Amino acid sequence: MQRFSAFHPLSSFIYLVSAVCVTMFSRNIVIAVISLLSAVLFALSLKTLKNVLFYFLIFILTALTNPIFSHNGITVLFFLNGNPITLEALVYGIYFGAVITSVLIWFMCYNTVITPDKFLCLFGALIPNAALIISMALRLIPQFIRNGSEIVGIQNSINPIKGGLIKKTKRYTAVFSALIGRSLEGAVEQSDSMKARGYGKRKRVSYSRFRFRIRDLILLCFTLCATIYIVFISGTMSYNYYPEMDLLTFNYSYALCALYFLTPTLINLWGEIKWKYSISKI
Numbered sequence: 001m002q003r004f005s006a007f008h009p010l011s012s013f014i015y016l017v018s019a020v021c022v023t024m025f026s027r028n029i030v031i032a033v034i035s036l037l038s039a040v041l042f043a044l045s046l047k048t049l050k051n052v053l054f055y056f057l058i059f060i061l062t063a064l065t066n067p068i069f070s071h072n073g074i075t076v077l078f079f080l081n082g083n084p085i086t087l088e089a090l091v092y093g094i095y096f097g098a099v100i101t102s103v104l105i106w107f108m109c110y111n112t113v114i115t116p117d118k119f120l121c122l123f124g125a126l127i128p129n130a131a132l133i134i135s136m137a138l139r140l141i142p143q144f145i146r147n148g149s150e151i152v153g154i155q156n157s158i159n160p161i162k163g164g165l166i167k168k169t170k171r172y173t174a175v176f177s178a179l180i181g182r183s184l185e186g187a188v189e190q191s192d193s194m195k196a197r198g199y200g201k202r203k204r205v206s207y208s209r210f211r212f213r214i215r216d217l218i219l220l221c222f223t224l225c226a227t228i229y230i231v232f233i234s235g236t237m238s239y240n241y242y243p244e245m246d247l248l249t250f251n252y253s254y255a256l257c258a259l260y261f262l263t264p265t266l267i268n269l270w271g272e273i274k275w276k277y278s279i280s281k282i
Contacts, residue, residue, distance in 0.1 A: 003271025009118035038261030066093030
C-alpha cells in the first residue's frame with residue numbers, strides 16, 4: 001500500500017518539487033548524499049527503481065570524471081600522467097554525482113506519484129490548455145513504449161526474428177512504422193472524440209475527485225517549514241570545496257534534512273505496516 005500516493009496532489013507536488021530544488025541548489029555533500037539515499041529508498045518503496053546499474057554508472061562516471069579533468073585543490077592524492085588528482089576534486093565529483101543521480105531518481109518518483117489526472121487537478125483550472133497538453137505529453141512516451149512492446153511481442157509470437165543485423169533492422173523499422181501509424185490513428189480518434197464532446201465550445205469547468213484532508217495540511221506545513229529552515233536558517237546549504245574543503249562538523253540540521261527527505265518513505269512504510277496488520281486481523 002503506497003500511502004504517499006494517496007495524499008492530495010498539492011501536498012505531494014510541493015514536497016517533490018521542494019526536495020528536487022533543495023537537492024539541486026545545495027552545495028553541501030552531506031545533504032546531497034542524504035538526498036540520494038532517501039531517493040533510492042523512496043523509489044524502492046514505490047517499486048519503480050529497476051535500472052539500478054544505470055544510475056550507479058551515472059554516479060560513478062560523474063564522480064570519477066571531475067578529478068580527472070579538474071585539478072583544483074591543495075590535497076594531492078597521486079599523479080595520473082603528470083596531472084595531480086586532488087582530494088577536493090574527488091569529493092566535489094562525488095557531490096556532483098550524488099546531486100545528478102538523486103535528481104533523476106526524484107523525477108522518476110515524481111512521474112510515479114503525480115499522474116496526469118493529478119496534474120490536471122492542480123493546473124486544470126489555472127491553465128487548462130497548457131495543463132491538457134502537458135498531461136498528454138507526459139502520457140505519450142510511456143504509451144508509445146507500451147504499444148511498441150505490444151507490437152514486437154505479437155510479431156515475435158507469429159514470426160520470431162532470425163538472422164543478422166540487417167533483418168532485425170528491417171523488422172524494427174516495420175514495427176516503428178506500425179507504431180507511428182497507430183499513434184496517428186489514436187490522435188485522430190481522440191481529437192474526434194473531444195470535438196464530439198464539445199471541447200472548446202464554452203468555458204470549461206473543473207472537477208476534482210481529490211479531497212484536501214488534515215494529513216495533507218500537515219504534510220504541506222511540514223514541507224514548507226522544513227524547506228525554509230534548511231534553506232534560510234540552518235546554514236548547511238553552502239559548502240566550499242576549493243581550494244580547501246570546509247571542515248564537516250556534526251549539525252542537528254542534518255537530522256532534520258534526513259527526516260525531511262525520508263518523509264515519503266516513512267509514510268509508505270507506515271502504510272505497509274498498517275496494511276500487513278489489517279491482513280493479519282482477517
